Amino acid sequence: MYAWLQHLDRRWIFLSMFLAVALPILSQLHVPVTTTDLSQAVFDQIENLKPGDKILISFDYDPGSEAELGPMATSFVHQCCEKKLKIYFMALWPVAPALIEENIRKVILADFPDMVYGQDYVNLGFKSGNEGVIKVVITDLRSLYSTDSRGTSIDQIPMCRGVTNIQGMNLLISVSAGYPGTKEWIQYAVTPYSDKLKMVSGCTGVQAPQLFPYIPNQLPGLLVAIKGAAEYEKLVNDKYSGPSPEPKYLEADRRMAPQLVAHLLMIGLIIGGNVLYFLQRREGRSR
């Protein structure tokens, strides 16, 4: 056994990880979710807005991060619709406009059919230029966004009339998978205009350690990866979805069981690997 473990083919670890994730999904295992201060802060920032307030949601990710960020993006849109906010969607990543449309279809068209495009929500789409886009729209939105994502002139969109830059937004939300994303929004929008702008964010796990230093002064709330998404989902569902929320509002919640089992496996593997390492070292010394 000891010799077998010393020369274990790593493909057995891949197989065990596959089973650790697949079995909870197949058995529809459910684990309870408890909320933390960070997700509560995100929820409260949106909850404190008044109906009709303007909110900018920047989709700064692509389908590669849909697993982590998709559920929180859906919940952001859900809470904003329930609060009757004016939603301005935009994207710093080229594939993100399709994800915005997906959320519009899934949440707004399905559950809030009274909301009118151009009056209650608008998809401004993608512009290339990374942080350059932020730097421009913070002072002059119209020089870059002459149309929305459908090619309609911004002057013909009622909710864009009078909006010259994004300093008038009551809150910014960045759903971020990396560069450009939350970090750039903090650097080029929130920090220089800290007296006018507030921002909360949802980010991938990989990005989270980079963003923690900005809490709480530059970033009052942060949803970290799928755990943050599940917590925020619970807060929004508890307030707005009643006792049995629709399955589309429980995506992050469903993904917590595979997380639990896979993390237990990871912890077991790390402990096992260390035990094996020390045994090998002791064996080397005794020779």
Added chain:
Amino acid sequence: MKTETRVWLVVFILAGSYLAWRAASVGIGSQYVQEIDGRTTTASVADTVAGTAEFSFSRTIGTWVAALLTLSVFSFLYRDNPFYKMAESIFIGVSAAYWMIVAFWDVLVPNLFHKIWPAWIQAWAMPGLSPERAQWWWLNLIPLALGIMLLSRLSPRGGWLAVWPLAFIIGTFAGLRLVGYFEADFLGQIRSSILSVVALDPSKSFKLQQSIENFLLLAGTLVCLVYFFFSVEHKGAVGRVARTGIWVLMITFGAGFGYTVMGRIALLAIRLEFLFDDWLWLIDPYRKRIGM
């Protein structure tokens, strides 16, 4: 034939037979659509039974292709192979083409061509835009010229022309980033680190947890800074503080690793959800197939 090849052949035949049987008996991987307010949207089997939705051949093919490409990518975990190479090549090609098209329609057409030739763009591509030229429209000829100069890299003799727009891009971004980092990270982080280790609430009573948090933050920052201070040899008291800094850094890397693991597991979970739900119909979390 090698034993391994024989084993894989049997696995492929068994898996193929299972898929064929499931596709013929229950129609796994089938997708249905319905039209709501002029938009085609995904429908459930119940909608099809009710007669309001219909089978979508293109979406069904899309689901099967997506599933097989997912398996092709997973196959790399066993060993590099032609299926993985094919999936990788398709991904790179599709991504490059997508970037090009998006950049053309979302940036070049409305932000450059429309500003130089507004009437033409309005007539040809975007009827919602104004046909009038802005007062300073000719300024847009500068980015047009720089863009054309950048393309000269493609020519073997005109490469030197691309150096100027590249210098412009590098200079602009260097300036932008310098200001951004200095304000948000350097000054902002110094400001955020100035904390009282004796935290008091508005009624002047002592807050123990907050005080401990502030102390750890301050101490962690200082010991990490000492570790990166190389003008003094890391010996004696300075060495001990620097070693504590390494511990703090290690804890940070550990937290980063933990978050990365969480992210990767979530990615695996969504792919398996897709395979088990949309393709194989083994689970039904969205209640799409109620009534089957």
